[in-house]
Amino acid sequence: MNKICTMAQAIESIPDGAMVAIGGNTLNRVPMEAVYQMARQNKRNLQLVKTAGAMDIDLLCLAGCVKSVDAGYVSYESQFSLCRYYRRAVEKGQVITYEHACYTVICALRAAAYGIPFMPVKGLGQTQLMESNPRLGHIQDPFGGPDIAVVQAIRPNFAILHVHYADQAGNAMICGPVYEDLLMVQASERVIITTEEIVPDNYFRRQDIKAQIPAFQVEAVVHAPKGARPTAMPFCYPVDEAEVRAFQGLGAAEQLSKYLEGRREAAR
């Protein structure tokens, strides 16, 4: 079955209010072209899920697409500083933060992948996350040990990932760091893959090259060369610093559509 479609088609399948897990980490291998498209399509009330997000969450907050964020960390690193659009939206009460340790996001996704309602988590000792995040709780050990913290399952409606290679059926492969991408595939109801390269049908049928993501778990494949820009794609391209700074300099939501139009031109 050929699952290749345009970015616009793939993103159109995401309804307002959907819970969406976004692949990559901070400014590394983020499906930014898909993020841009969500903003262009003016999505509303998205519930974002990520361990450590940066420009993806910041942009969707600026665009007004976001209802809530489940994450352990939302910020650029080093000189790129904080996500100011995200901050502003949270401080104004427009976006709800479910603050996690990155690991409780992982545990919540694992619970969804394993089909269980919650996952026990070691180590949540003295932390006010327990009171501020309703997805966290405590449970008795039925085998007589001390109580343990638990996190409720998070089952995103969609996972969107940017990968190096995918075939038209949806078999897909990431080179280098996988971050939480593979777990997101297992945990999510539907998976959209954007890929640097579409490979021939038998590309993966070799002893040494197996897709980490089986086709049957994938709903849509979008050919998106440079689809992670301006974030880094390992072995392909580094962070486009000028582009990140241009985005950070926008200031108001009104400037965003022009920026997105510019990005569309650049992608041609």
Added chain:
Amino acid sequence: MNKICTMAQAIESIPDGAMVAIGGNTLNRVPMEAVYQMARQNKRNLQLVKTAGAMDIDLLCLAGCVKSVDAGYVSYESQFSLCRYYRRAVEKGQVITYEHACYTVICALRAAAYGIPFMPVKGLGQTQLMESNPRLGHIQDPFGGPDIAVVQAIRPNFAILHVHYADQAGNAMICGPVYEDLLMVQASERVIITTEEIVPDNYFRRQDIKAQIPAFQVEAVVHAPKGARPTAMPFCYPVDEAEVRAFQGLGAAEQLSKYLEGRREAAR
């Protein structure tokens, strides 16, 4: 740090009574040379852990090494039929079976790997495993859902795996099916690797070849060419059917030491 040692040295580190997870599946990539050595060293009261075992468990039962077995399946497949030494030991009350679904072994190992006392398990519906296996129980969902089954963590003292490549520090790689081996590494306190080949120190420092097992998790590396025989080693050798049949034909424990001596000669 050079962790290479002899099979005898590696196995000597396992005390009587230890809980030992054995890699591979049925007659596939089982660390049989290590299993033979456990029998030769006359271990006692071992608590074996495996999803699907065959000759490994059968042999250790014949040798009288076993106190208990946590497994989902203990049998040869197709024409090799049942594990009769294991059966006899269980029926005589010499060996305790903690019967699992293969998946509850996986969940129990995951719990150990994740540092939590138990793991919720979907799907244990109507089954008498719940009453026969004390490692299974039930728990309330603190988020208001229905009760769910749980399995207690299983943290083996040792995992023993046979791999294709390892360096002297313990970085190790399996080609082809990994079964539960990598999970056993995460779940166990100490890890013994037996390997077809010892590779040079920088073998794994390449983009496309990464060890799946990091050296720091490994305690001992044994160079054991054909170390999975008579089970199959993918891409190396198939099941040695004659050898399996010879073992199955032994009948009594008295014959075993001669068989093991023969295997020692063959390994030279």
Added chain:
Amino acid sequence: MIRLSDMMTVALARLLRDGETVFCGVSSHLPLVAALLAKKLHAPGLVLLNIPGGVNPEKPRLSRITSAGSELWDSAAAEMTLAQVFDLSMRGGLDVAFLSGVQMDNRGGVNASLIGDWRQPKVRLPGGAGSAVLIPTAKRAILWRTKHDRRTFVQQVDFLTAKGNVSDVMTPLCHFVACQGELLLNSVHPYTSIEEVAENTAFPIRYKVLRKTTPISDAEMSALREVDPHDLRSIEF
């Protein structure tokens, strides 16, 4: 002369639909061949899942000794470990699981664990492998057993290893389907009769409409020979 193994394999293959995810575990040569046959015939998009973790191996050269070996991995396009296949079923994404047992009753109960009392078993059996979690969570659990006798098809299993979403039971003699929690006879294979089935079954045989299993077509037979040239479907007979 129709061989029992051929009839069972073909009849199992017919139960599988295009696009379904199908799991075959240890010691499961016959359903493995059935899945490959279905893929060849009417279900090219069927997704075969297995213990070694090879998703959809392409024309695998099956091993006589194991249905959990690397031959199911080598030609696969993607990898999905056994743990992940179980997870898939747990979250409701597995369409079909093939499972077996030593005793089965007419309520879909399966015993693969032991004969006698579990506190002191008379006979220790191999164990249910994935049954206890797959039979309740797979959308359809299809049971198969290469023996059809009164020791297998019992009034009540000695030990309930698993019970749940059993949809079909395939034997050398017939095909049962589950209907409101009861196994009803759906069809008897061409070379036998309801009397022979009843004689070899310890629970009462009930049915709505009694059918004969459709005989094996030439196309089915030739496809079967192609996917299983070494007749591994017959090793348990």
Added chain:
Amino acid sequence: MIRLSDMMTVALARLLRDGETVFCGVSSHLPLVAALLAKKLHAPGLVLLNIPGGVNPEKPRLSRITSAGSELWDSAAAEMTLAQVFDLSMRGGLDVAFLSGVQMDNRGGVNASLIGDWRQPKVRLPGGAGSAVLIPTAKRAILWRTKHDRRTFVQQVDFLTAKGNVSDVMTPLCHFVACQGELLLNSVHPYTSIEEVAENTAFPIRYKVLRKTTPISDAEMSALREVDPHDLRSIEF
């Protein structure tokens, strides 16, 4: 003239022991360089773990933009995903976690979440990343912060993101160590004084023996230049 970033990096490196497993997360250039420095100097068997999952990358060419990128993966011998690194800490196998925060108090409490009340935060901060689970489970959680002022070292944190096994806190001015649940001043860096530390700290400064931090040796400085030729340890200054 000793640079603050050099002094902090060297002092952090000295805290690491040979053979320890050490985790550095996002936005952690300074401790990342410290770990590489320790490995070069006195801890060749140190095991560096990180977000991209490269175990012990060999002479990585660090990125100015991220401490979670593939440059930490490329030259690694083995892979261990972030999830697995967390798991390692959860089961008691992580020796050292480097973490930071925006507010820290003298009981080892860390705030990386928000300023104000959590129901309606005045300032939303990045979040604790791994802190809430790593600080209680790593054998030693070492905190570092490139600013030393009264807004950082507070009487009481606005929000407790994490607390637990904090063993050390390193700042541009000094080194605190945890003793019976309290942060005690262990040493002040050569270019400053206890008065300057006290002036810039909102909690009372207590100590058992007051030491000066050992100045950077020539060997340390030359190794530091080698592992961090592009001075990434200074990007937050």
